[in-house]
Amino acid sequence: MSLRYHSPLAQVLIISAVCFLCPGMFNALNGLGGAGQLDPQTANNANSALYATFSVFSIAGGAIVNVCGVRFTTALACLTYAIYTGSYVHYNSTGDGVPTIIAGVILGIGAGVLWTAQGVVMVSYPSDREKGRFISIFWVIFNLGGLIGGVLPFAINYYQSGSLTSSVYVLFVILECTGAVTALFLVPPVCVVRDDGSHATIVQSPRSARREALEVLRLFGNRWMLLLLPMSFTSNFFYSYQFSAYNGAIFTLRTRGFNNLLYWASQILGSYVLSLLLDFARWSRRRRGICALVIVAVSFNAVWACTLVVQLRYTRGTEATDYPGGLIDFLESSRATGPILLYFFMGxxxxxxxxxxxxxxxxxTNDAHVTARYVGFYKGVQSLGASASWQIGAREAPYINQLAGNWALLALSLPTMAYTVMQVKDRALDDMLLCSFVRDNESMVAGAFGWDLSPTQMAKPRAPKHLAQHVETIV
Incomplete structure (x- = not known):
């Protein structure tokens, strides 16, 4: 892998740094519970508004990035993270939460665009044989943002309790603005050249907004999307409970920061460990999926069962908590070890x-356009679930009810996930259709784009340079 400025690796490292500095810092704040505030209601309302707009713009983001490119859309999206974090400086001074909720709406727009641009860089720039490796690189660097971001409030607030100080929020704003500047180093897909000399662009027939809108609407009748609806809705639903009703409720501020470090470190470890199973070439894809799902089901149910044991000991959180002995500090090893380890396993x-x-x-599917719609649908429903979850927290639903709801949603999602995994083949179901399309239409494609599809040239089909300059495609 080459580290030329216009290489896929260099560009993936840049977008990874951007997400390290922006979504990574956002995760670090959210993991503290209430974004570092004693009263989590404002943060819960802001997150509810954020994910509501995110659910819309995660689908619309593709069109925005296609028209405006990846560089400036990503930079502007990064600034929405700085606006959101900066609103807590105002909140600390005035106690007025309305600007923070408005900032959450703005951030939802920016987040939808940012994650779409991130998908362009991470998925479409590398060659097929490098995609898995590049996704791993991104995931590690991105989650290091939450990990290192948790160090800052932990260190700065080590000797104090209460809400985060304004100086911590200002530091986060500076980091997020640095992310916006970093985004300016991204280049358009047409400028990215892989190590084999091919360009990171996909040539496709023109697609109208009307046609794409109809394809998105058809997803709501798609068999697989309907089956995975519970999974999509559940996948971020539990964050509100874990961050606010657990970590934000029964731990001191510095311990919440310490827990944050463990949570994001466990994310990095967990992703790496499961990838070894999911990529284990000696087993069929179905067998790998079944084994992975069994591990997920057993471990997640075990975590919720242990959480129930802790939850039965308290009904309210923060300084007025009725948890036996008051708020837990990580230096109280006899009280802290179990609850802190549980939070690690949550991550x-x-x-x-x-x-x-x-x-x-x-x-x-292996069709890039269908995959984009599937992922957009997944992110949209995921954000809708997160919005509902944060609103439940904002309305101060009893903690035990929140836990029961999360556990029930997990139980509801597993059967349909299991059914889908049981249908998995070693090749995607649409592969034969795609191969047939290529065979029947290769002459037409060659004539339209000037490709030489003879056996000696088929390994590197590429569009003419004058055509590639006008193509930026989301996959």
Missing amino acids: LVDSWYQNIAYWIIGTL
């Missing part, structure tokens, strides 16, 4: 759930 099994969700979607 571990979360990464497993997220990874197998994407893996299942990836087994359904």
